[in-house]
Amino acid sequence: MKQEDRISVIKGIGEKTETGMAKLGIFKVGDLLEHYPRNYDVYGEIKEIEALEEGETAVIEVAVANLPQRKKVRNLQMIQCWVSDYSGRLLVTWFNMPFLQNKIRMGNHYLFRGKVIRKNGMLGMDQPVILSKEEYVNQKDVLQPVYALTAGITNNMVKKAMSIAIKETLLDKDYLPAEIRKECNLIEEKSALRKIHFPNHLEELMEARKRIVFDEFFLFTLALNYLKKQKEQKSSNFKMLSTEACEELMKRLPFSLTEAQRKVWETIRNELQGDSQMNRLVQGDVGSGKTIVAELALLMTAKNGFQGCIMVPTEVLAKQHFQSLSQDLNGFGVRIVLLIGSMTAKEKREVYSCIKNHEADVIVGTHALIQETVEYACLGLVVTDEQHRFGVKQREALFNKGLEPHILVMSATPIPRTLALILYGDLDVSTIDQLPKNRLAIKNCVVATDYREKAYRFIEEQVKAGHQAYVICPMVEESEVMDAENVIEYTEKLQSVMPSYQISFLHGKMKAKEKNQLMEQFSKGEIQVLVATTVVEVGVNVPNATVMMIENAERFGLAQLHQLRGRVGRGGFQSYCIFVNGSQSKESKKRLEVLNSSNDGFVIAKEDLKLRGPGDLFGIRQSGMVEFKMADVYQDAEILLKANEIAKRFTEDEVKLLCKKYEGIRSKLQLYTSDLFL
Ligand code: ADP
Ligand code: MG
Numbered sequence: 001m002k003q004e005d006r007i008s009v010i011k012g013i014g015e016k017t018e019t020g021m022a023k024l025g026i027f028k029v030g031d032l033l034e035h036y037p038r039n040y041d042v043y044g045e046i047k048e049i050e051a052l053e054e055g056e057t058a059v060i061e062v063a064v065a066n067l068p069q070r071k072k073v074r075n076l077q078m079i080q081c082w083v084s085d086y087s088g089r090l091l092v093t094w095f096n097m098p099f100l101q102n103k104i105r106m107g108n109h110y111l112f113r114g115k116v117i118r119k120n121g122m123l124g125m126d127q128p129v130i131l132s133k134e135e136y137v138n139q140k141d142v143l144q145p146v147y148a149l150t151a152g153i154t155n156n157m158v159k160k161a162m163s164i165a166i167k168e169t170l171l172d173k174d175y176l177p178a179e180i181r182k183e184c185n186l187i188e189e190k191s192a193l194r195k196i197h198f199p200n201h202l203e204e205l206m207e208a209r210k211r212i213v214f215d216e217f218f219l220f221t222l223a224l225n226y227l228k229k230q231k232e233q234k235s236s237n238f239k240m241l242s243t244e245a246c247e248e249l250m251k252r253l254p255f256s257l258t259e260a261q262r263k264v265w266e267t268i269r270n271e272l273q274g275d276s277q278m279n280r281l282v283q284g285d286v287g288s289g290k291t292i293v294a295e296l297a298l299l300m301t302a303k304n305g306f307q308g309c310i311m312v313p314t315e316v317l318a319k320q321h322f323q324s325l326s327q328d329l330n331g332f333g334v335r336i337v338l339l340i341g342s343m344t345a346k347e348k349r350e351v352y353s354c355i356k357n358h359e360a361d362v363i364v365g366t367h368a369l370i371q372e373t374v375e376y377a378c379l380g381l382v383v384t385d386e387q388h389r390f391g392v393k394q395r396e397a398l399f400n401k402g403l404e405p406h407i408l409v410m411s412a413t414p415i416p417r418t419l420a421l422i423l424y425g426d427l428d429v430s431t432i433d434q435l436p437k438n439r440l441a442i443k444n445c446v447v448a449t450d451y452r453e454k455a456y457r458f459i460e461e462q463v464k465a466g467h468q469a470y471v472i473c474p475m476v477e478e479s480e481v482m483d484a485e486n487v488i489e490y491t492e493k494l495q496s497v498m499p500s501y502q503i504s505f506l507h508g509k510m511k512a513k514e515k516n517q518l519m520e521q522f523s524k525g526e527i528q529v530l531v532a533t534t535v536v537e538v539g540v541n542v543p544n545a546t547v548m549m550i551e552n553a554e555r556f557g558l559a560q561l562h563q564l565r566g567r568v569g570r571g572g573f574q575s576y577c578i579f580v581n582g583s584q585s586k587e588s589k590k591r592l593e594v595l596n597s598s599n600d601g602f603v604i605a606k607e608d609l610k611l612r613g614p615g616d617l618f619g620i621r622q623s624g625m626v627e628f629k630m631a632d633v634y635q636d637a638e639i640l641l642k643a644n645e646i647a648k649r650f651t652e653d654e655v656k657l658l659c660k661k662y663e664g665i666r667s668k669l670q671l672y673t674s675d676l677f678l
Pocket of ligand 1: 256258285286287288289290291292412438543570571
């Protein structure tokens with residue numbers, strides 16, 4: 001089979017599996033091969049029930065003690081049964097696997113492998129895999145790939161399909177010539193593919209990972225360097241004049257800009273007035289006030305008779321920006337429209353026509369802004385907020401919507417300057433390195449789970465005082481469906497503890513419309529406590545919220561925790577962040593201590609790297625840069641530098657790419673950039 005073939009060519013993949021795989025973004029054999037494991041584990045020894053610990057994944061050998069019961073909780077099918085060994089008993093639960101009811105027999109012995117959880121004070125096991133004795137014995141010490149899954153797709157299904165695909169796919173010759181592989185100490189592409197999915201031991205895995213990370217960085221930096229070269233010294237098609245309106249807007253704000261905001265704004269203003277097209281990245285920690293800088297730039301653009309748009313990664317954020325822009329720019333004669341995926345076709349058509357006929361000056365939206373159907377009358381400025389969530393491709397797509405508009409990119413990801421210069425190679429970088437003066441430092445605490453009751457009382461007090469709180473729910477690794485279930489259950493529990501307040505939940509499985517509505521209610525103060533998954537991570541701004549409580553904080557990356565914490569402390573009120581540590585391990589304690597002792601994103605990123613060290617393969621990904629499936633900008637910084645060095649050789653001397661030897665690289669680059677330049 002070939003990489004371009006549909007996955008249905010793989011034996012065992014029928015229509016149903018194909019649909020499921022599509023949800024994971026896997027359509028072709030090549031997509032499957034690039035569906036890298038998100039982790040690995042080893043089965044290890046069989047454990048006694050008595051010795052199980054909450055949070056661990058373990059194999060148990062048990063007898064089924066009762067007839068499996070079928071239950072329905074909301075729209076989830078559950079199968080439950082009690083199992084026991086001589087040391088104790090345990091409740092086992094499967095979700096959405098009704099067929100197990102007839103498969104699991106009372107009195108029979110089984111090997112189960114799954115995560116030990118605590119429910120209503122008792123230990124249990126959710127969604128265990130059933131292993132045959134033979135499977136277990138053969139695989140006991142082998143590194144098992146763990147894949148991202150979705151409803152209807154099990155890890156075993158992916159494993160089976162993968163093993164066939166790896167054996168039977170005809171791969172092209174390695175695109176990297178031996179000379180580069182040798183210089184960078186890289187194994188062959190083909191071998192990396194096998195070893196990343198089915199490593200025989202840790203060393204193989206490390207080699208494979210290194211090669212794949214290199215490829216990701218190399219192609220990325222190659223494309224970026226190439227882009228930069230094309231863009232160099234473009235003259236401005238949208239040369240602007242300064243406008244009173246911006247001064248007026250600043251006067252009207254209830255605060256004055258920080259020194260850092262003012263400086264960055266001045267740079268941007270000068271560039272918009274200058275002769276060259278602007279390409280600028282504004283970095284600034286969460287809460288440093290990046291939005292207002294974008295608003296000023298958009299106002300200036302509109303006042304100069306051009307259109308400006310701002311693209312954000314989520315609908316919730318788009319709505320929020322739309323509202324604050326509408327408020328702040330009210331009375332300036334600027335027409336603002338919102339464009340998001342969940343609008344009706346009719347609503348969208350109206351907005352499209354406004355954009356095309358220049359009846360809209362500022363357009364706020366999500367990816368919907370780069371749909372083919374959107375035509376801009378005269379797009380002079382493109383802003384992307386929370387840029388790390390977008391790829392270069394999306395940025396380029398938006399750029400191509402106009403006649404080389406000015407580009408302003410905003411990001412809160414704290415990336416060291418040397419790396420930022422590479423990753424944002426086509427952009428100039430400014431930093432807002434100061435928080436607004438009215439801010440009180442967030443007070444942090446790291447606590448164990450038995451502190452929960454106290455935390456609830458504390459939240460109640462804050463709510464009584466008129467404030468609001470977020471509770472981030474424990475993550476369930478297995479699936480989004482179960483995450484949702486978890487959030488709903490947690491909300492019910494919390495509601496019974498705090499019956500007199502409005503508590504609602506928000507999770508990724510909800511419809512965009514529902515999410516938007518809830519966030520709106522929360523920002524209006526109609527909801528006091530919002531229980532959520534990490535969907536609130538990015539950009540959400542409700543300054544009245546003063547408590548952030550994060551359950552299972554040990555399961556998140558530090559950078560992500562920092563982003564989550566950034567949802568509070570956005571106004572003048574004292575705010576608090578409670579990290580609930582659900583693990584006993586010393587390491588998670590140490591990691592969380594970093595957050596406890598600093599509120600500075602850069603410091604946290606640095607400390608995190610130190611703690612994890614370069615050998616940590618399974619470190620939680622930090623950057624969330626969409627371009628990379630495997631690479632982690634922090635952890636793999638050295639590989640990034642090397643990849644960039646090699647990439648530069650090709651862009652500095654373009655003739656080089658024409659050599660026969662580098663044919664493979666040339667066609668990879670073309671593939672990588674084809675959607676940019678078509
Ligand atoms: P971020 O940089 O995380 O995007 P925002 O732009 O959303 O931050 O700003 C966070 C909050 O701080 C907003 O409520 C905003 O109105 C407020 N803010 C921005 N600049 C200042 C300032 N100079 N002084 C006081 N508050 C400010
Ligand atoms: Mg923001």
